[in-house]
Amino acid sequence: MTFDPINERPLDERESAVLSTIVHDYIETRKPVGSRSFVQKYSFSISPATMRNIMFDLENMGFLMQPHTSAGRIPTDKGYRYYVNSLLENYSYTYGKELSINEEYLKRELQLDKIFSSITKMLSHISKLAGIVLTPRLDFTVVKRIELVSLDNNQILLILVTRTGTVINKKITISTNVTQDNLYDFSKYLTSEFCGYSLSVIKESLFSELRGRQETSFKTGTALDIAQLAFNENSESELCIDGIENLLRIPEMVEENRLNSLLNIIEEKNILRGIMEMSMSIDGVKTLIGGEIIDDKVNGCSLVTTAYKIGNKNVGVLGVIGPTRMDYDRVVPLVEYSGRIVSDLLTQMSK
Amino acid sequence: MTFDPINERPLDERESAVLSTIVHDYIETRKPVGSRSFVQKYSFSISPATMRNIMFDLENMGFLMQPHTSAGRIPTDKGYRYYVNSLLENYSYTYGKELSINEEYLKRELQLDKIFSSITKMLSHISKLAGIVLTPRLDFTVVKRIELVSLDNNQILLILVTRTGTVINKKITISTNVTQDNLYDFSKYLTSEFCGYSLSVIKESLFSELRGRQETSFKTGTALDIAQLAFNENSESELCIDGIENLLRIPEMVEENRLNSLLNIIEEKNILRGIMEMSMSIDGVKTLIGGEIIDDKVNGCSLVTTAYKIGNKNVGVLGVIGPTRMDYDRVVPLVEYSGRIVSDLLTQMSK
DNA sequence: ATTAGCACTCATTATCAACGAGTGCTAATA
């Protein structure tokens, strides 16, 4: 793409209004927008010819394109970008309760990962697109209780109760034989020592702590073994996606193989995770349109995300993925609102 | 439908061969089967005219139908039924490893419900249709350890370790205040007393047991409270479904609103659960074709299921749901084989 | 019982014209 100073001038008021209206109309109807009917439909007080001139300019500046000669115009990615930007500028952040996210239901979820898959489901259900949630890294999880339960002679179940009241299970295998009573003692010790700390902190201090400890009813060597296995794994954040079937009902997704490219990206979760993680450090809603997601590897898709917090700290990202021609007017507030709900929920639970 | 004795005669050898081949061909091509090309393609040593006569008879008997006059024939549900029956008769049960179900992976799953959702995923992935699994009722789950962990002043986490080495969590809320040490004691008691018994047995005997008990370090009243909350819930089996998006890629599912009726049934999980439960008492693969699933509420779909066991006891059902025109030659062995794998796995894990 | 022959049906495909909504360009206008 060559840089052309003429093409980079800011839009005047009328052009801006026209562009936004065109994008809006196209999102609504999925039909290329033509000058004559467009002027009529929106009662612009200019003639179709003038409209054509404006459209011509907007096309030259890269905001619009024609599917073929003698067809109306449709937005380019740049056009959508302009639309979304002005949407975000004038955004009121007062979206109502009509989204009806069932907080009570979420609170009752016991299993940590289930909370997030529930949120994913809700996002997809309300948006009628695919919901996507990046869970918090376990490293940041603050632990309230640590319990060890003997399963077999050499298998131990580690149960972490998090500050939010959810539960993480992990099975570990050791070589030496340990009695349940020993484990009770060790559990007590761990809980009293590390209650209130995050997993990453525990990981750091546990080993030095253990080595320094003298009097114990439990062999230090075995304790170290257990601790190592229990806390040493680097706990990645997880990526939940749900509602892909919604995308399959969207015509522009099904036509051609847009679908395939999208499904590929979705299956290669690491790529998507990387993209999501970039939103982690940003407050507010972030949109990625078309090629912005990942250079031209995915076409015709947009990703709307926002980070969610525990307290003041951004811990994860949630959002929606769908066709570029999605209803940003609804999706952006939905994501924004969901982010706040989830933040509130998690913050409240961890008190 | 009127009963017509002529229509109920058994098929002779040639008719049988023709019918099976027609069904087979239609499953392969999704094109109505016409006499002339059909005779050619499969080198039948009869003339198209004779083939027409046979087809005419088969149509009269209800095995075939014409989408419109002057089109070839396609199978009716009854036709599919005949095909599947003869498939099952000659079925060798020696299907190979090419299905590549990742047993090792499954074994590592810690959370009980995750095992079954993994199995569901695999079924859908391999069959390219929707996988469906009815999990065992928790009542039948044999418990190996029972642990109680105090969360809050009045919240307790119940952890059941099952014989298969998986874990069930449940949060319970009581009114009185209990210390963790008390809970340790109670956990020990519960484990020593009920290790090896199924939840249903525990439920029955726990209360009388507790009431009869005299000397205890733990107030009997509170223990009863906890036990009641912990074990009293009637634990239904769960229905996992995955891979619906596969169905959306199948043309005959998308055309018309077949999809809707199917999705409705899938969302009303109770209906489907009832249907699945009927397969529980049957050994071997069970197929339900078209209207057989549930009288004409779902059209054009088939359900292939088999029960799976722990030891000798059927505990759950797994299978595949897809269009009536599915590849039974592959799906039936897949389901059969998966059933055996899962049975082996669960049986082995519970030793 | 089988088959050749024949008239008939009907979905599919190709062709072609008419239509309409769109465009760019030019010249007249406010």
Next chain:
DNA sequence: TATTAGCACTCGTTGATAATGAGTGCTAAT
């Protein structure tokens, strides 16, 4: 100078018509 009317042109969509071809049922001959 910006706007607009007018005009020739493009091109996807629609609808009618005809040709094609794969299929059928029926009848009579083998």
